Amino acid sequence: MRLAIQVAATLAAGGLVVIAMRRVGLRGKRAVGAVAMVPVITACLLALPTYREQINELLDAHEANATLTARDVRLGNGIGINADVDFLAWAKRHLGDEETFGFVIGSSDEAGSLEQWALFQLAPHVAVEPPASGDWLVFYDVNPDEYVGHADLDVYKPGFAIARSPVGP
Amino acid sequence: MGPDIASFGIDALLAFAGLWVLIGIGLVPLRGSSMLAALGLAYMTGAALVPVVLVALLTLGVPVTLVTFFVVALACVVVGGFAARKSPIDAMETSDPLRWLRHWRSWPAETWVVVVFVALVGAYSVIGMLGVFESPLAGWDSWSIWVRKAQVLSNHDSLFHGFFTNESYSFAHLDYPLAYPVWESLHFRAAGVVDLQAVLRHVWLLLVGSIWALAYLLRERVRPVVWAPILLLALTTPGISGQLRDGYADVPMALFACLGVVALGMWIAKEEAGLLPVAAIMLAVTANMKNEGLAATLAVLVVGGAVVLVRRLDVRSYATAAGAVVLALLPWRVWLAVHGIEGDMPVSKGLNPGYLLDRIDRVGPAIAAINGQFADPERWLYLLPLATLVVVVSLVSGVGRRVAAFYLGCFLLIWAAFVWSYWISPHDLEWHLATSVDRVVSIPMLVCLAAVLHLSGLLLRTLTGEPGPRQRDPLI
Numbered sequence A: 001m002r003l004a005i006q007v008a009a010t011l012a013a014g015g016l017v018v019i020a021m022r023r024v025g026l027r028g029k030r031a032v033g034a035v036a037m038v039p040v041i042t043a044c045l046l047a048l049p050t051y052r053e054q055i056n057e058l059l060d061a062h063e064a065n066a067t068l069t070a071r072d073v074r075l076g077n078g079i080g081i082n083a084d085v086d087f088l089a090w091a092k093r094h095l096g097d098e099e100t101f102g103f104v105i106g107s108s109d110e111a112g113s114l115e116q117w118a119l120f121q122l123a124p125h126v127a128v129e130p131p132a133s134g135d136w137l138v139f140y141d142v143n144p145d146e147y148v149g150h151a152d153l154d155v156y157k158p159g160f161a162i163a164r165s166p167v168g169p
Numbered sequence B: 001m002g003p004d005i006a007s008f009g010i011d012a013l014l015a016f017a018g019l020w021v022l023i024g025i026g027l028v029p030l031r032g033s034s035m036l037a038a039l040g041l042a043y044m045t046g047a048a049l050v051p052v053v054l055v056a057l058l059t060l061g062v063p064v065t066l067v068t069f070f071v072v073a074l075a076c077v078v079v080g081g082f083a084a085r086k087s088p089i090d091a092m093e094t095s096d097p098l099r100w101l102r103h104w105r106s107w108p109a110e111t112w113v114v115v116v117f118v119a120l121v122g123a124y125s126v127i128g129m130l131g132v133f134e135s136p137l138a139g140w141d142s143w144s145i146w147v148r149k150a151q152v153l154s155n156h157d158s159l160f161h162g163f164f165t166n167e168s169y170s171f172a173h174l175d176y177p178l179a180y181p182v183w184e185s186l187h188f189r190a191a192g193v194v195d196l197q198a199v200l201r202h203v204w205l206l207l208v209g210s211i212w213a214l215a216y217l218l219r220e221r222v223r224p225v226v227w228a229p230i231l232l233l234a235l236t237t238p239g240i241s242g243q244l245r246d247g248y249a250d251v252p253m254a255l256f257a258c259l260g261v262v263a264l265g266m267w268i269a270k271e272e273a274g275l276l277p278v279a280a281i282m283l284a285v286t287a288n289m290k291n292e293g294l295a296a297t298l299a300v301l302v303v304g305g306a307v308v309l310v311r312r313l314d315v316r317s318y319a320t321a322a323g324a325v326v327l328a329l330l331p332w333r334v335w336l337a338v339h340g341i342e343g344d345m346p347v348s349k350g351l352n353p354g355y356l357l358d359r360i361d362r363v364g365p366a367i368a369a370i371n372g373q374f375a376d377p378e379r380w381l382y383l384l385p386l387a388t389l390v391v392v393v394s395l396v397s398g399v400g401r402r403v404a405a406f407y408l409g410c411f412l413l414i415w416a417a418f419v420w421s422y423w424i425s426p427h428d429l430e431w432h433l434a435t436s437v438d439r440v441v442s443i444p445m446l447v448c449l450a451a452v453l454h455l456s457g458l459l460l461r462t463l464t465g466e467p468g469p470r471q472r473d474p475l476i
Helices: A002-023 A028-066 A070-080 A085-094 A111-121 B002-024 B032-037 B039-059 B066-083 B091-095 B099-106 B109-133 B140-155 B167-172 B179-191 B199-218 B224-236 B238-244 B250-270 B275-287 B291-310 B315-338 B347-351 B353-358 B360-374 B383-397 B401-424 B429-440 B442-464
Strands: A101-105 A136-140 A154-157 A160-164
Touching (some): A002 A028, A002 B383, A028 B383, A070 A111, A085 A136, A111 B140, A111 B167, B066 B179, B109 B199, B140 B167, B199 B250, B199 B442, B238 B250, B250 B275, B250 B291, B250 B429, B291 B315, B291 B442, B347 B353, B347 B401, B353 B360, B353 B401, B360 B429, B383 B401, B401 B442, B429 B442
Parallel strands (some): A101 A136
């Protein structure tokens, strides 16, 4: 409905311009051509206030960015979804060059988002499916005891651990 | 500072390569001031063509490194230079390229319009660059899809199977084309680091470059008094500049699409050599950025083809250009097919009447959501109503009718394609609309921008009594 009103109003503005042009003596296509003034005038009226607003927004962004730390930049998106970025950094230090990992996460509403972030933070190491086929298993908010046979389980905190995969690649 | 300079060096090389492509196709004369004026279009051409070529090389198994990039950029320069070898060089301008500056007191009013436009856009560009220079990427897809792929492409010289055929990363839409992450990865490689703060600096250049490019393309058909305020509006439209700062691929894709549609619209108006190759390059990269870009590109090619056939334009040239676009999107599609990678959209079911009927209840909400975005004055500043006005007036009055029909057809077919994609999508409609519709409308809105720019220019010509394209070209 709102779109229809906007379109109708714009067409009406165009019609008024044509009528006005005919009143001042323009005829035929020349009068119709004056409709070009509608977008031009609208652009002039809208562009300047928008220009000012956007400039202010960009300056605000510049100011806000000046206070960011390197950690905010690197990990801010993960921190924003309450990912345990410190655990992931700790786990990443275990992975050797070109080693892969399987990511095991407990079920929660945020599991999908957390997994996307975790795989991003653990890059360039590559995640594999099934998890046990990687060099390592990374346990995130899940009980590693369910996955038997990890002699060298390294626990960061309850539910968060890393272990050499029993199967391997 | 070193990594920053190196990554901006990639942009400079892209602009240089693009400039020689434009010189080669005859769109930019070998003249200092013209080359400077065309720098925005040159950057967009290089940023479109080079990644498309690199994606094709990747699918063929050619290692893509900075050396490959330099070779492709150099090839653009050599081929462009070879094609332009017979172009005359303006001897007077070569001796004094800035002589026009000395006569500023006698500049006509329209030159001052351009000067004010350049000053405003220049200030906005610099402040914008300051605003985004240290901005981290906060948009979800920007890091989860695009930078993730760019990082893989920076660490591996090939389409690393450990990632691109890995089910664990299916959430990153492994079927999406790669032009955008390839473009990002070039900057990462040059900087020597995947820096989440660096991406938006270069994305910002795409915005400034595209506005500059549109001004260059339109300069001879549309008077500055028309394009300057409308382009200034486009530059500051929150739907464009605000969304661009999320780091998603949608706005860059829409900017390329807009350039492609304008170049094709202008070719349809006058069949000027050089415009068709530019349209093809811009549409090729649009199709190589996202699946929505592919749908939009095919829609534009279909509508363009229909106009060419109906108005009996140069079918052979058009078919060559359209063929080149299709050829450019094939390598990635073939690679996907060979490796059995499928997207989440059930395209084959999308023409099955039974499947469509079962989901007919999705059409209404999809249309309402898309049209609701069009009507959002906070984001799109009445671009669609203005486009409707100029298209209706052009169609009724006959001023630029074939061009108006082209823009209208493009808009409607793209709109229909997007409604169809929501119709057949396997995702929960509410979620799908909530997470995508505000971005999806970028391409149709920039088609509206193209229509407003071009048709307003044609209409103003009839008001001022200037010889319009029809008088120069009886086919219009």
